[in-house]
Amino acid sequence: xxxxxxxxxxxxxxxxxxxxxxxxxxxxxxxxxxxxxxxxxxxxxxxxxxxxxxxxxxxxxxxxxxxxxxxxxxxxxxxxxxxxxxxxxxxxxxxxxxxxxxxxxxxxxxxxxxxxxxxxxxxxxxxxxxxxxxxxxxxxxxxxxxxxxxxxxxxxxxxxxxxxxxxxxxxxxxxxxxxxxxxxxxxxxxxxxxxxxxxxxxxxxxxxxxxxxxx
Amino acid sequence: xxxxxxxxxxxxxxxxxxxxxxxxxxxxxxxxxxxxxxxxxxxxxxxxxxxxxxxxxxxxxxxxxxxxxxxxxxxxxxxxxxxxxxxxxxxxxxxxxxxxxxxxxxxxxxxxxxxxxxxxxxxxxxxxxxxxxxxxxxxxxxxxxxxxxxxxxxxxxxxxxxxxxxxxxxxxxxxxxxxxxxxxxxxxxxxxxxxxxxxxxxxxxxxxxxxx
Numbered sequence: 001x002x003x004x005x006x007x008x009x010x011x012x013x014x015x016x017x018x019x020x021x022x023x024x025x026x027x028x029x030x031x032x033x034x035x036x037x038x039x040x041x042x043x044x045x046x047x048x049x050x051x052x053x054x055x056x057x058x059x060x061x062x063x064x065x066x067x068x069x070x071x072x073x074x075x076x077x078x079x080x081x082x083x084x085x086x087x088x089x090x091x092x093x094x095x096x097x098x099x100x101x102x103x104x105x106x107x108x109x110x111x112x113x114x115x116x117x118x119x120x121x122x123x124x125x126x127x128x129x130x131x132x133x134x135x136x137x138x139x140x141x142x143x144x145x146x147x148x149x150x151x152x153x154x155x156x157x158x159x160x161x162x163x164x165x166x167x168x169x170x171x172x173x174x175x176x177x178x179x180x181x182x183x184x185x186x187x188x189x190x191x192x193x194x195x196x197x198x199x200x201x202x203x204x205x206x207x208x209x210x211x212x213x214x215x
Numbered sequence: 216x217x218x219x220x221x222x223x224x225x226x227x228x229x230x231x232x233x234x235x236x237x238x239x240x241x242x243x244x245x246x247x248x249x250x251x252x253x254x255x256x257x258x259x260x261x262x263x264x265x266x267x268x269x270x271x272x273x274x275x276x277x278x279x280x281x282x283x284x285x286x287x288x289x290x291x292x293x294x295x296x297x298x299x300x301x302x303x304x305x306x307x308x309x310x311x312x313x314x315x316x317x318x319x320x321x322x323x324x325x326x327x328x329x330x331x332x333x334x335x336x337x338x339x340x341x342x343x344x345x346x347x348x349x350x351x352x353x354x355x356x357x358x359x360x361x362x363x364x365x366x367x368x369x370x371x372x373x374x375x376x377x378x379x380x381x382x383x384x385x386x387x388x389x390x391x392x393x394x395x396x397x398x399x400x401x402x403x404x405x406x407x408x409x410x411x412x413x414x415x416x417x418x419x420x421x422x423x424x425x426x427x
Binding site for chain 2: 005006007008009010011012013014015016017018019020027070149151172174175176
C-alpha cells in the first residue's frame with residue numbers, strides 16, 4: 001500500500017451569514033479538506049524524506065480540485081487560501097513540512113498561478129513582472145505533531161497579496177480519531193472572501209497594485 | 216438587525232422560502248474512510264454531517280410554550296437532511312443510517328434542544344432519506360463554543376441492524392454562543408468500516424416496525 005494512498009478524507013464547507021452584524025448579501029463560504037495518509041517515516045529518523053514531497057504532488061492537486069468541487073463555486077470566486085499538516089505521534093515536525101510545496105502549488109496552479117513549482121523547489125521563486133496571473137501570494141501554513149482529534153488553526157490570506165487585511169482569517173480543522181501515531185493529516189483551506197464584517201482598514205483587495213504577492 | 220431583515224436576507228439563499236430559524240452559519244462535512252487497519256473499504260464508508268447555528272429565541276428566560284423551537288426543528292429537519300443527502304451525492308433512498316443532536320448555549324435550557332429535536336424534526340428528515348421506519352437516535356447537551364457532541368447513528372429502517380450502530384462527532388469552533396443552538400443531522404450511505412460482530416444484517420431487514 002503506497003503512503004500516498006488516501007485512508008480517510010473529511011471535507012467541510014461552511015457558510016457564514018453574519019456574526020451579529022448586517023447579514024451579507026452572499027454568505028462567506030469557507031471550505032477545508034483534510035486527508036489522512038500513512039506516514040512512511042514514522043518511528044525512525046529518515047535522513048532523506050524528499051521522495052514523499054514528490055509523491056504528494058498529485059495528492060495535493062486532487063485535493064484542491066475535490067475541495068473546489070465541494071465548495072460548488074467557480075475558481076474565480078476563491079479569494080483566500082491556507083494549508084497545514086498534523087503529524088501523528090510517531091512522526092516528526094519535519095514530515096509535516098513536506099506539505100509546503102505540494103499543498104501550496106496545488107492550489108496556486110488550480111487558481112491560475114504562473115509561477116514555477118520547480119523554481120520554488122530550487123529555492124529561487126521567480127519574481128513576476130507586470131500583471132502575472134492569479135494566486136500570487138504565498139500560501140500561509142501551520143503544522144504540528146499531535147494526537148488523534150487535534151485541532152489545527154489554518155491561517156488564511158488573500159491569494160494575490162498577503163497584506164490584504166480584510167482576508168486575514170483562520171479556519172479550525174480537526175479530524176476526530178486522526179492522525180494515528182503513524183499517520184499524517186494534510187489540509188487545504190479556501191475561502192470566497194473577506195471576514196464577514198471586515199472593518200479594520202489596511203490594504204484592500206481592490207487596491208492591489210504591485211502584484212508581487214504582497215501588495 | 217431586526218428579525219424581519221434577517222428573514223428577508225435569508226430568503227435570498229433559501230430559494231424564496233422564509234425560515235423561522237435565524238441562521239448564523241451552516242456547516243456541511245463529509246467524512247470518507249477508504250482504508251481501515253490496512254484494509255481497503257470498498258465502497259468507502261461515508262458519513263455526512265449538516266449543522267446549523269441558530270439564534271435561540273427562548274434564551275435567557277423561562278419560556279413555557281416552546282412552539283417556536285418546535286417549528287424551527289421541523290424546518291431544520293428538512294434543510295439539514297437535504298444538505299447531508301446532497302453532500303453525499305446520493306438518491307434519498309440510498310441513505311443507510313441517520314442521527315440528530317443539538318448543543319444549547321449556556322443561556323438556554325436542555326428542554327430547548329428537546330423541543331427542536333423530538334416533536335417535528337423527524338418527519339422531514341425521514342422524507343429527505345426516503346422511508347425511515349426507525350427511530351432517529353439523538354443526543355443533546357448544554358455547552359460552550361467548541362463543544363463537541365457525538366451524534367448517535369442507527370439504520371434508518373431497522374434500529375437493530377448491528378453493523379450500523381455508530382456515531383459522528385459534531386463540533387463548531389465558535390458556536391454555540393450563549394444565545395445560540397447548534398443543530399446537527401447526520402446521514403450516511405454505509406455502516407462501520409469492518410463490521411463483524413454479528414446481529415441483524417442489512418439483508419435481513421423487514422422494515423415494518425422500525426426495529427428489525
